[in-house]
Amino acid sequence: MQNKIIAAIFDLDGVLTRTAAQHAKAWKQLFDAYNEQRKEEGEQPFEDFSIEIDYPKYIDGIPRYDGIRNFLQSRNIKLPEGYESDEPNELTIRGLGNRKNEFFLKVIEEEGVEVFEKNIDQIKKWKAEGVKTAVISSSKNCKKILEVTGIEELFETRIDGVVSKERNIKGKPSPDIFLAAAKELGVDPEESMIVEDAIAGVEAGSAGGFGLVVGIVNGASKEELLKNGADLAVQDLTDVKLN
Known part of the structure; x- marks a missing residue:
């Protein structure tokens, strides 16, 4: 009982x-931008981030930096941890996480909540x-x-x-x-x-x-x-x- x-x-x-959909959109923007950066720098691109598959599996509800680690691990990519103070353009776990936050804040500024x-x-x-x-x-x-x-x-x-x-x-x-x-x-x-x-x-x-x-x-x-x-x-x- x-x-x-x-x-x-x-x-x-x-x-x-x-805001879950807005978070998902920001994650998509982040990983698509990172993938493009890899291509430009002559690195192997990875399978595109899927909101339908990757977001619920690796990211939804999970702390930001953990989500970065989860997704990159799914694509066999290793990046240095970095520091929380890392700039959003730095290729570290923390840098990517900070870039994602910038994307998210821009999305809610444009769309409201x-x-x-x-x-x-x-x-x-x-x-x-x-x-x-x-x-x-x-x-x-x-x-x-x-x-x-x-x-x-x-x-x-x-x-x-x-x-x-x-x-x-x-x-x-x-x-x-x-x-x-x-x-x-x-x-x-x-x-x-x-x-x-x-x-x-x-x-x-x-x-x-x-x-x-x-x-x-x-x-x-x-x-x-x-x-x-x-x-x-x-x-x-x-x-x-x-x-």
């Missing part, structure tokens, strides 16, 4: 905001019923996105890429970011729901022993989400009944 759910922890990109209205409305209802709420994200741009969309006040705590770096919290598929959010809310994982759209996210929720792991069908399919740890997979949060 499922424990009573008294808290809900939400991923940002692809659950609250429509939209929220998933049905999900936001449902969270407001749960919050009014006394459910505790937290937002998590691997992104270091999380606070900015929350402010831009005006939904920052919906959440009692935020564990994002900035906080994770400060506290040395492991990224997904480790459950640590969700466990940190539950601890901040003062609740046990068994009485908490997590909501994710990424495969790495539902894997993390399952590994953390959370009472309910909900997958939002977005980048990953319903079958993939259920296979990797989601208790249920839905189009939006209006299909989720608590308790």
Whole structure:
């Protein structure tokens, strides 16, 4: 029998905001530019980055530099780690990661940020019923996105890429970011729901022993989400009944 759910922890990109597609676009721009650079410098080009295949498999929901490592490893490419202060044009893991962030900020500046209205409305209802709420994200741009969309006040705590770096919290598929959010809310994982759209996210929720792991069908399919740890997979949060 499922424990009573008294808290809900939400991923940002692809659950609250429509930024997952914008992240994917920025990753595509990054790796296409890097591939062109390799060609110009006489190096062997690699198989083009695919938003449909590579983004959910190697990058979605995962900290930025880990995503770089994952994708390059899939193409048998090794680059030096570099430093966080590396310029975006430097051919290091950190340099490419910083270039990706520039692409992403440009995309959201041009396109703006939209929220998933049905999900936001449902969270407001749960919050009014006394459910505790937290937002998590691997992104270091999380606070900015929350402010831009005006939904920052919906959440009692935020564990994002900035906080994770400060506290040395492991990224997904480790459950640590969700466990940190539950601890901040003062609740046990068994009485908490997590909501994710990424495969790495539902894997993390399952590994953390959370009472309910909900997958939002977005980048990953319903079958993939259920296979990797989601208790249920839905189009939006209006299909989720608590308790």
